[in-house]
Amino acid sequence: MSDIRLLIDFGSTFTKVVAADLDAVEIAAVARVPSTVDSDITIGLGKALKEIARRTGIGNLEEKEALACSSAAGGLRMICTGFVPELTSQAGSIAALGAGARVIGGYSYKLNRREIAEIEAAAPDILLLCGGTDGGDEKVIVHNAGLLAATGPAVTNIIVAGNKAAHDAIRAVFAGTAKNVIYTGNVMPEIGVLDAAPCKREIRELFMRNIVRAKGIARAREIIKDVIMPTPAAVLEAAKLISGGHGDDSGFGELIVIDVGGATTDVHSIARGTPARADTIMAGLPEPYEKRTVEGDLGLRYNLDRLLELTGGRPTPPGFNEAVAAFQKGRLPRTAVEYACHRLLTSLTVAAAVERHAGRLEVVYGPAGERLIQHGKDLTGVGAVIGTGGPLVFARKPREILEGARAQEENPFILKPRDPAFYIDAPYILFAVGLLAQAAPDKALRLARKYLKPI
Amino acid sequence: MKQPMIITGTLGMDAHIIGTKIISRALKEAGFRVTALGAYTPPEEFIKAAQETAAAAILMSSLYGMAELDLEGFDAKRQEAGLGGVLLYIGGNLVVGRADFEGVERKFKELGFDRVYPPEADIDAAIEDLKRDLKARGKL
Numbered sequence: 001m002s003d004i005r006l007l008i009d010f011g012s013t014f015t016k017v018v019a020a021d022l023d024a025v026e027i028a029a030v031a032r033v034p035s036t037v038d039s040d041i042t043i044g045l046g047k048a049l050k051e052i053a054r055r056t057g058i059g060n061l062e063e064k065e066a067l068a069c070s071s072a073a074g075g076l077r078m079i080c081t082g083f084v085p086e087l088t089s090q091a092g093s094i095a096a097l098g099a100g101a102r103v104i105g106g107y108s109y110k111l112n113r114r115e116i117a118e119i120e121a122a123a124p125d126i127l128l129l130c131g132g133t134d135g136g137d138e139k140v141i142v143h144n145a146g147l148l149a150a151t152g153p154a155v156t157n158i159i160v161a162g163n164k165a166a167h168d169a170i171r172a173v174f175a176g177t178a179k180n181v182i183y184t185g186n187v188m189p190e191i192g193v194l195d196a197a198p199c200k201r202e203i204r205e206l207f208m209r210n211i212v213r214a215k216g217i218a219r220a221r222e223i224i225k226d227v228i229m230p231t232p233a234a235v236l237e238a239a240k241l242i243s244g245g246h247g248d249d250s251g252f253g254e255l256i257v258i259d260v261g262g263a264t265t266d267v268h269s270i271a272r273g274t275p276a277r278a279d280t281i282m283a284g285l286p287e288p289y290e291k292r293t294v295e296g297d298l299g300l301r302y303n304l305d306r307l308l309e310l311t312g313g314r315p316t317p318p319g320f321n322e323a324v325a326a327f328q329k330g331r332l333p334r335t336a337v338e339y340a341c342h343r344l345l346t347s348l349t350v351a352a353a354v355e356r357h358a359g360r361l362e363v364v365y366g367p368a369g370e371r372l373i374q375h376g377k378d379l380t381g382v383g384a385v386i387g388t389g390g391p392l393v394f395a396r397k398p399r400e401i402l403e404g405a406r407a408q409e410e411n412p413f414i415l416k417p418r419d420p421a422f423y424i425d426a427p428y429i430l431f432a433v434g435l436l437a438q439a440a441p442d443k444a445l446r447l448a449r450k451y452l453k454p455i
Numbered sequence: 456m457k458q459p460m461i462i463t464g465t466l467g468m469d470a471h472i473i474g475t476k477i478i479s480r481a482l483k484e485a486g487f488r489v490t491a492l493g494a495y496t497p498p499e500e501f502i503k504a505a506q507e508t509a510a511a512a513i514l515m516s517s518l519y520g521m522a523e524l525d526l527e528g529f530d531a532k533r534q535e536a537g538l539g540g541v542l543l544y545i546g547g548n549l550v551v552g553r554a555d556f557e558g559v560e561r562k563f564k565e566l567g568f569d570r571v572y573p574p575e576a577d578i579d580a581a582i583e584d585l586k587r588d589l590k591a592r593g594k595l
Contacts, residue, residue, distance in 0.1 A: 084503045135488065136460065136508035191490045191504045281495050366468030366521075371495075 004028060004058060005439075006066035007432035008045065008224065009231050010217055011035055012074070013262065017048040018432035019056060019064075025446045029055040030427055037072040041220050049223070066224035067435040071231035073215035076207050079105040079124040083131040083140045088162060090285055091187040092130035095161065095196035097292045099203035100233025101126070102264075110143045116151060123154035125211045126203060129170075132163030134189045145170045149177050156180055157206055161187045161199040182206065194286055204229055228438075231431055235259055235388070236268050236292055238434035242386070242448045243270035246441040249449070252384045256357075256417065257430070258350055258405060260389040262301030265349055267357035268292045273377025280361070280372040287377045293357045298349045300342070300391040304328050310348045317341055332394075339396055346391045351404030359415040374415070380407060382417040386452060388425035398424045399455040423452040459511035459594055461585075462504050464492030466545070467525025471518040474547060478514055481578045485586075498529045502536045511594045512542035512585060518574070520551035523562070530567035542588055546572030546581070 003022040008015070015035045019028040031051035036044035049061045058064075078101040082089030085108040096103050105122055107115055119127065127148065131141035141162040148155060158181045160170055167183055174181045185198035212218045212227045220227065229237075235257060245251025254271035269291050275282065297306045304324055317323075323333075323341035333342040359376025385405045392398050399422055407416040429451055436444035463479045465471055472494040479491040490504050501513050517525070522545065533539065545568050549559050560571040570584055589595035 084507045087503055087507045131507075133490075133508045135458075136510075137506065138509070188507070191492070191508060364468065371468065373495075 004056075004061075004064050005436065006049075006052070006061065006064050006224070007429075007435045008048075008066060008068035008220075009234070009431045010037065010041060010045075010068060010070035010072040010220070010227070011231065012037070012072050015041075015044040015048055016428065016431070017045070017052055018429050019052045019058075019061075020432060020436065020443075020447060022440060022443050025443050025450070027427055027429060027447070027451065028052075028058075030429070031055075035072055037216060041072070041217055042222055045220055045223055062223055067439065068220065068224055068227045069229050069231045069234040069431055069435055070212060070215075070217050070227050072217060074102070075232075076101040076203075076211060076230040077104050077122075077125045078102065078128055078203075079107070079119055079122060080128040081107040081111060081130065081144055082162070083109060083137055086284065087191065088130040088132065088188050091194050091196070092128045092161065092199075094194065094285075094288055094291075095187050095199040096128055096203065097294060098196050098236070098288060098290065099200040099207075100230030100236065100292075101203060102294065110140050111147050113147070116147045119148075120151050120154045125214070126157045126159060126206060127155050128199070128203075129158055129160045130162040130187050132166060132186075133191055134164045134186050136163055136165075138163055138166040138169065141166050142169045142173065145173045149173050149179065153178070157210060158182070159184060159199065159202050159206065161185065161202075180210070192286060194288060196288060204233065228435070232259075232266055232292065232294075234431040234434035235266065236290060236434065237437045238430045238444075238448065239268045239270050239386075240290055241433065241437040241441055241445055242452070246445045249445055251445070254382045255384040255386060256354065256379065256382055256405060256420070257386045257388060258353065258392070258402070259430075260346060260349055260353075260387070260391045261299055262390070263296075263299040263303065265295045265298040265353040265389075266292060267295070267353050269357060269377060269379055269382070271377060271379055271382050273359060273379060275372075275374050275378050276380055277372065280374050283373050283375050287359075291357070291377065293353075295353045295356060298353050300346060300349065301327070301330065304345070307345045307348055310352060311344070314344075316344065320344075342391065343395060343397060343401055346395060347401040347404040349391075349404075350387075350401055354405040354416055355414055361413040361415065363413075376415070378415040380415050380418045382420055384423060385417060385420045386423045386425060386430070388428065388430045393425060393428045402455070422455050424455050425451070426453045427451050457595055458486060458488050459589055460488045460490060460508045462490050462492065462501055462508070462510045462513045464496035464501060464515065465494040466496060466498065466515045466517045466522055468495065468521065469517050469519045469525070470494050471516070471547075474518060475516040478516065478578060481582060482514075485582050498526060499532065502533055502538060505538055505541055506536055510541060511589055512544065514585075515543075515545040517545065517547040517549055520548055522547070522549045523566075526566055533567065540592070542585070542592070543568045544570045544572070544581070544585070546574075546576055548574045
């Protein structure tokens with residue numbers, strides 16, 4: 001009897017189940033069924049498991065070990081507040097994104113009542129309260145805690161990741177309220193130092209313990225043990241494993257994963273990103289080695305209007321407007337014309353998302369002559385670009401689309417990869433690799449090697 | 456004893472880093488907490504760092520003679536950011552050529568600096584000035 005693991009993704013549209021055979025190190029079967037989070041999440045899951053059972057001939061699937069991630073019910077929705085926008089506010093947002101959250105709002109300085117009303121209306125799953133380096137400013141974070149303490153049940157889970165010297169004052173402010181407040185290390189203990197790891201751990205822990213229950217995802221526990229992380233975090237875990245390797249396999253090295261979706265596009269880079277030239281000056285916060293950005297305005301289903309703006313001035317295939325109108329109604333490409341149009345839109349998405357993720361160079365002129373200043377990560381030397389997400393996985397010519405991630409000669413100041421190898425996550429299993437990465441990293445990496453297709 | 460936070464750095468497009476390193480080290484030895492921003496520090500970065508760390512003073516270095524250009528609009532930005540109460544020192548080769556120091560001092564005090572030092576100033580004497588000024592403001 002082979003060792004079958006079930007790896008499950010509760011998406012907002014589809015529930016995906018990958019049955020991985022760990023003895024043979026192969027995918028035994030993949031099933032994709034519409035998600036049923038709104039009614040009862042176990043209905044969809046049950047259907048998917050039946051499908052897997054039918055294909056593999058394995059019965060007792062419920063007894064198999066299963067790991068799940070979820071982006072259903074809006075994903076993990078977070079709001080971050082900090083003091084200075086470029087410092088603690090940004091550090092908080094980097095930590096939230098790195099934990100797989102959807103950052104639905106960011107605030108800086110002392111909050112006012114209108115902003116508090118906005119936050120209450122948005123009802124985030126977690127509010128991340130930052131501000132002040134350790135031993136630095138206490139006024140802003142304590143003020144913000146005071147306003148948050150007076151909010152209703154729409155704001156319940158609060159993680160404090162700011163100035164540790166303000167913790168006691170913040171505790172006093174929240175005492176007696178119904179808030180679930182968690183205290184962790186400062187995301188920016190000193191100016192120029194980013195310490196997102198403790199905060200990310202608390203976010204994931206809270207997600208696993210509380211958030212999945214609130215979203216009705218925990219019902220799946222009747223069948224599986226736990227939903228351990230938000231789906232984007234699973235993809236990031238996969239990217240880390242594939243980049244860094246395990247045991248004798250040294251991995252792919254520095255890489256980028258592009259995950260194109262219906263509403264958003266995620267870009268993950270696992271790369272140092274330091275300047276290629278020694279005389280370049282770095283500006284801004286230090287960049288995380290594992291960086292995730294989310295483009296909330298780039299998606300192939302819900303953000304077509306924005307994509308149409310990006311086509312501005314470019315030649316479009318004949319029948320473009322009709323095809324786009326059909327996509328807007330939810331149609332997936334079927335005809336040759338539709339595929340061509342979809343390809344154009346997806347490549348614009350990839351190009352724009354990677355351009356925003358990558359660093360850029362700025363030339364300034366001083367008394368010492370020309371100087372290069374780098375903002376963000378230099379990804380010119382990155383060796384691999386991996387594409388995933390429906391619009392890429394189901395595209396007919398994914399390579400053409402992923403070419404958008406490559407640096408353009410006419411724009412040398414955008415630090416995109418110059419000469420990467422391209423791969424496509426053809427069976428759509430990257431999330432499964434990430435879920436498996438913790439329990440069985442060697443097998444997870446071998447699965448990735450086997451199923452990521454060079455294109 | 457209170458340990459005030461001091462921001463140090465070389466201003467604007469100036470690459471010279473030795474002076475600000477010596478200052479940072481001397482401040483730490485004198486018991487201060489230091490956020491060292493290093494060379495090529497735009498004036499806005501001094502402001503942001505001072506806000507986030509609740510700094511008591513900013514000590515800027517400049518050796519290449521262009522400090523005045525780098526500081527255009529700085530005093531207004533600092534007031535706007537609510538840092539009017541933060542002590543502001545600058546030292547180094549602040550203008551090109553051999554200008555008389557009194558004129559230089561007057562010019563930079565007009566730009567909002569509390570103290571101005573010539574290139575060969577003694578760091579220990581400057582730290583004594585800093586302690587006195589902080590005490591006078593009840594920050595030490």
